[in-house]
Amino acid sequence: xxxxxxxxxxxxxxxxxxxxxxxxxxxxxxxxxxxxxxxxxxxxxxxxxxxxxxxxxxxxxxxxxxxxxxxxxxxxxxxxxxxxxxxxxxxxxxxxxxxxxxxxxxxxxxxxxxxxxxxxxxxxxxxxxxxxxxxxxxxxxxxxxxxxxxxxxxxxxxxxxxxxxxxxxxxxxxxxxxxxxxxxxxxxxxxxxxxxxxxxxxxxxxxxxxxxxxxxxxxxxxxxxxxxxxxxxxxxxxxxxxxxxxxxxxxxxxxxxxxxxxxxxxxxxxxxxxxxxxxxxxxxxxxxxxxxxxxxxxxxxxxxxxxxxxxxxxxxxxxxxxxxxxxxxxxxxxxxxxxxxxxxxxxxxxxxxxxxxxxxxxxxxxxxxxxxxxxxxxxxxxxx
Amino acid sequence: xxxxxxxxxxxxxxxxxxxxxxxxxxxxxxxxxxxxxxxxxxxxxxxxxxxxxxxxxxxxxxxxxxxxxxxxxxxxxxxxxxxxxxxxxxxxxxxxxxxxxxxxxxxxxxxxxxxxxxxxxxxxxxxxxxxxxxxxxxxxxxxxxxxxxxxxxxxxxxxxxxxxxxxxxxxxxxxxxxxxxxxxxxxxxxxxxxxxxxxxxxxxxxxxxxxxxxxxxxxxxxxxxxxxxxxxxxxxxxxxxxxxxxxxxxxxxxxxxxxxxxxxxxxxxxxxxxxxxxxxxxxxxxxxxxxxxxxxxxxxxxxxxxxxxxxxxxxxxxxxxxxxxxxxxxxxxxxxxxxxxxxxxxxxxxxxxxxxxxxx
Numbered sequence: 212x213x214x215x216x217x218x219x220x221x222x223x224x225x226x227x228x229x230x231x232x233x234x235x236x237x238x239x240x241x242x243x244x245x246x247x248x249x250x251x252x253x254x255x256x257x258x259x260x261x262x263x264x265x266x267x268x269x270x271x272x273x274x275x276x277x278x279x280x281x282x283x284x285x286x287x288x289x290x291x292x293x294x295x296x297x298x299x300x301x302x303x304x305x306x307x308x309x310x311x312x313x314x315x316x317x318x319x320x321x322x323x324x325x326x327x328x329x330x331x332x333x334x335x336x337x338x339x340x341x342x343x344x345x346x347x348x349x350x351x352x353x354x355x356x357x358x359x360x361x362x363x364x365x366x367x368x369x370x371x372x373x374x375x376x377x378x379x380x381x382x383x384x385x386x387x388x389x390x391x392x393x394x395x396x397x398x399x400x401x402x403x404x405x406x407x408x409x410x411x412x413x414x415x416x417x418x419x420x421x422x423x424x425x426x427x428x429x430x431x432x433x434x435x436x437x438x439x440x441x442x443x444x445x446x447x448x449x450x451x452x453x454x455x456x457x458x459x460x461x462x463x464x465x466x467x468x469x470x471x472x473x474x475x476x477x478x479x480x481x482x483x484x485x486x487x488x489x490x491x492x493x494x495x496x497x498x499x500x501x502x503x504x505x506x507x508x509x510x511x512x513x514x515x516x517x518x519x520x521x522x523x524x525x526x527x528x529x530x531x532x533x534x535x536x537x538x539x540x541x542x543x544x545x546x547x548x549x550x551x552x553x554x555x556x557x558x559x560x561x562x563x564x565x566x567x568x569x570x571x572x573x574x575x576x577x578x579x580x581x582x583x584x585x586x587x588x589x590x591x592x593x594x595x
Numbered sequence: 596x597x598x599x600x601x602x603x604x605x606x607x608x609x610x611x612x613x614x615x616x617x618x619x620x621x622x623x624x625x626x627x628x629x630x631x632x633x634x635x636x637x638x639x640x641x642x643x644x645x646x647x648x649x650x651x652x653x654x655x656x657x658x659x660x661x662x663x664x665x666x667x668x669x670x671x672x673x674x675x676x677x678x679x680x681x682x683x684x685x686x687x688x689x690x691x692x693x694x695x696x697x698x699x700x701x702x703x704x705x706x707x708x709x710x711x712x713x714x715x716x717x718x719x720x721x722x723x724x725x726x727x728x729x730x731x732x733x734x735x736x737x738x739x740x741x742x743x744x745x746x747x748x749x750x751x752x753x754x755x756x757x758x759x760x761x762x763x764x765x766x767x768x769x770x771x772x773x774x775x776x777x778x779x780x781x782x783x784x785x786x787x788x789x790x791x792x793x794x795x796x797x798x799x800x801x802x803x804x805x806x807x808x809x810x811x812x813x814x815x816x817x818x819x820x821x822x823x824x825x826x827x828x829x830x831x832x833x834x835x836x837x838x839x840x841x842x843x844x845x846x847x848x849x850x851x852x853x854x855x856x857x858x859x860x861x862x863x864x865x866x867x868x869x870x871x872x873x874x875x876x877x878x879x880x881x882x883x884x885x886x887x888x889x890x891x892x893x894x895x896x897x898x899x900x901x902x903x904x905x906x907x908x909x910x911x912x913x914x915x916x917x918x919x920x921x922x923x924x925x926x927x928x929x930x931x932x933x934x935x936x937x938x939x940x941x942x943x944x945x946x947x948x949x950x951x952x953x954x955x
Contacts, residue, residue: 224877230938237938267939328625338805338879444937549601555608560947561633562620571880579943582606584932590920 228266229444237271241315243455244275251277251407252454253544255397256414257284257572258442266444266580276451279406279544282500283414285361286313286570287542291498291532293389294319296525297358300387301332303523307350309343310358312336313570318563320530332433340372340386347376347384356519359388364416366390366508367481370488373514387519390510391495393417394425395506399431405545412447413439415469420485422477423467430463441469488514496529498566499539502565521590538565541574548575555579613853613929617641629953631841632946654775657837658702660768667768669704671695674761678953680727682801684793684812687760688727690889690955692734692742693817694840695764700819701836701892703774704766709735710744711762716755727758738817740764770812772826776854778834783923784860784901786894788821789814791844792872792886798954800875807878807884811871816890820911825894828907832900837893840955842946844920845884847893848931849945856928859919861943864936884933885946887954895923 213459244250254260260280267503269278282288294317301308301324308324315325315336333353337343340357347355360368369386376384382482383451400406413426416438426437436457440450450468457464467473488511495507510518519525532538536558548554548567558564560576569574571580599607617637630859643833644652651659658671673694680687692709699706711731715724735742793814800809818838826833835855837847861884868883876883892914896904901919908914931943 222872229939230936233938260706264941266935266937267941268937270939271937325625325627326621326623329621329625444939547601549604555604556611561627579608580944580947581825581943583608583944584927584940 224443227441227445229445232445233271233448235447236445236452238451240276240448240455241273243452243459244273246275249275249277250409250455250458251279252401252407252410252412252451253279253281254412254440254447255281255283255393256412256417256442257287257570257574258416259412259414260438260574260577261572262442262444262447264577267581268444268447269582271448272451276455277407280452280541280548280574281411281544282400282497282542283362283393283417284542284567284570284572284574285365285391286317287538287566287573288391288396288497288500289314289317289360289389289566290498291319291530292496292526292528293489295321295530296527297387298324298327298332298521299525300356300519301327301334302330303354307333307335307346307353307355308358309335309337309346309355311338311360314358314360316563317566317569340369341375344372344376344381344384347381348379351383353383354522355384356523357384357386359386359390362391362393362414363420363485366485366489367420367478370484373488373510373517374484376517377514382516385517385519385522386509386510388489390489390508392491392506393421394509395503396497396500397426397429399500399503400543401435403427403543403545406543408435408544409458410436411438412450412454413437413465415439415441415446415473418469418473418477420478420481423465423473423475424464430465434463436463437465437474439465439469440469441472449588485562487511493579497542498532499537499542501539533564536565538567538575541565541567548578551575553582613856615853619885625685630946631846635841656775657698658672658766659705660702666770669699669702669766669768670764671698671702672761672763673698674759675955676756676759676953677798677955678756679798679801680723680757682813683797685815685889686727686730687735687758688730690813690815691760691762692731692738692740693815693889695762695954696738696740696817696819697838697840697890699764699766700817700822700939701838702766702768703772703822703836704768705823706738706740706764706817709740709742709762709764710746711742711760712746713748714755714759715747715749716757717749717752719757724758727760728808734817738819756823769826774833774835776835776851776906779855779857779895779896779923780834781857781923781925782898783834783895784830784898784919785848785921785923786862786896786901786904786908786917787844787867787920788818788892788894788908789916790867790869790872791888792840792868792876792883792884793884794889795843795954796872796875798887799879805879807831807875809871809875811869811875814888816913818890818892818913821892821908821914823898824907824911824914825904827931829896829900829904832897833897834897839888839891841887841892843883843885843887844884844891844893845931845943846946848921849943851895852931853929855923857933858924858927858929859921860924861931861933863933865918865920867916867918867920884943889955
């Protein structure tokens with residue numbers, strides 16, 4: 212009917228979204244579940260959460276299988292104090308503050324970066340740190356700061372940009388580093404007493420950088436299967452299938468569903484540039500999870516000239532989350548988004564209180580924007 | 596932890612959505628206020644609709660319908676601030692004419708007369724003004740309207756970005772024609788006249804800086820022929836028409852679902868989206884349902900008239916890709932739901948964030 216509009220299937224997209232294959236996989240998943248047993252599988256990455264809601268994947272899973280949303284949303288884990296620091300830098304008159312779009316709407320003590328921009332701060336959205344470096348070259352009389360966030364996925368592009376800034380001697384450019392590492396967060400969740408998980412869908416894009424071996428402690432020390440999974444809906448379903456297959460066989464191993472993208476050993480060149488430019492912080496605050504030791508990266512001393520934290524005296528004050536906000540529990544998977552007291556009432560995507568309601572990868576935003584269908588309330592099985 | 600069940604939480608959210616009570620809490624205008632989503636509604640309804648309060652404005656429709664001796668006039672206005680001013684498939688001048696023409700056309704009117712007001716920045720090349728004026732004249736001829744009044748202001752360098760155009764238009768509404776969300780009934784079909792998201796993606800790529808090479812033109816065009824053809828082919832069966840611009844198809848369908856207190860259920864596999872738009876959206880993390888069109892018509896029609904309506908749209912060159920994209924159901928009221936090609940379903944809500952300012 213839409214003649215000429217979709218002449219051919221889109222390669223690398225449509226084949227991973229086949230409804231027919233999905234139904235077959237769903238049948239096989241259902242065939243692996245034991246009656247009266249409940250399966251809690253955490254998808255670590257916010258990208259997974261987004262896909263799950265966007266394509267309605269929960270509709271295809273048997274009611275015994277519950278997907279628990281994990282901490283891997285880079286926007287969600289930035290604590291309010293850091294966002295305040297970012298806005299303090301952005302409001303300096305000489306600064307052009309560059310950021311990924313998602314961070315623009317994250318609420319801080321005095322509104323968001325978008326509000327700071329409306330008050331006069333020069334805040335610009337970029338898709339890559341290299342765009343920020345280009346803006347620095349084009350504006351030699353201004354100071355350009357890049358708000359670096361993200362897990363190991365985005366850290367290499369920040370690292371490469373730093374190396375290029377040094378090579379080209381761009382002096383009016385600096386990085387406000389907020390890169391975090393995924394493993395300490397998973398460890399913190401495994402130690403959390405209020406959560407029982409049966410297995411993990413490992414983060415696909417982080418693993419393109421760090422590989423699959425670093426997850427072995429989850430399988431070996433904690434006895435939980437890990438399946439590194441991709442981000443298309445069929446990837447997720449296959450990942451769930453592989454986790455359940457391990458559980459059915461009593462195995463706990465690290466498997467790689469996302470082999471078309473993730474090499475087992477990761478990307479040594481990317482790891483090398485991260486190590487050249489950044490080092491672990493002793494400790495870093497995660498929104499809702501508190502301080503986690505050795506869980507974030509800062510610039511090495513050799514890059515002090517490009518370190519916004521050194522260049523600008525930021526307030527650096529730890530700010531408590533708003534009382535009503537339960538992002539921490541959501542990030543740990545302890546509660547579902549709708550179980551938060553302010554979900555959908557005081558906290559909505561257009562007026563968010565917590566970070567989980569801002570990012571498209573945040574569990575609350577994904578659930579609010581895509582998953583809010585009342586009939587799903589009926590698919591919860593009776594507690595086993 | 597909440598003591599409410601999931602269905603109680605969701606029902607509470609829907610109750611709030613169905614009687615939106617917009618609050619404007621910001622102290623300054625932000626770009627979100629211009630995105631066409633919830634923040635725009637808050638701005639318009641709490642400031643302008645309140646200040647100008649009157650029954651003709653109150654529906655906040657694409658055009659106001661004014662009863663005059665011997666018939667009804669449709670009256671509408673539109674401002675264009677797009678950057679860049681020239682883009683693949685069009686320019687700010689053509690866009691400013693089509694924008695008002697389309698608002699009149701989807702209100703059921705035959706567009707007739709336009710006025711144009713220009714805010715020019717000191718230093719703008721005269722040759723560029725000439726090019727834009729010629730483009731507006733051509734767009735007016737294509738749409739069968741005459742530009743009969745205008746105004747020109749010049750501001751100092753730096754006080755405007757090149758030029759902005761505001762157009763206002765008047766059209767005549769045929770006797771007896773009643774369109775509006777109030778007429779929408781469960782079972783009705785939702786029709787879209789062509790692929791969605793072309794304009795938004797074309798502009799985004801034309802801005803540069805993304806290093807994306809996409810062979811795509813804006814769809815800016817007048818939809819008056821589509822609207823007239825549809826009304827002639829399915830008399831009495833067209834419930835409501837809209838032109839999805841800012842905020843995309845998702846936004847206009849949400850407005851209809853809320854106003855009519857019905858559900859609109861979309862079939863993802865039937866949504867017309869060009870591969871170029873799908874690809875760019877995948878890369879940029881956007882949803883084509885929220886990306887702007889500037890020459891499309893969305894209509895809700897009675898099921899019995901659906902085939903005739905489609906035939907009428909496809910008879911016009913601009914509508915050759917017209918198709919049914921969804922249907923109206925009773926439940927859940929006020930919501931747009933997408934049945935995914937993957938076999939699941941999800942909510943399609945109003946836009947909260949702003950993917951990109953100054954697209955129109």
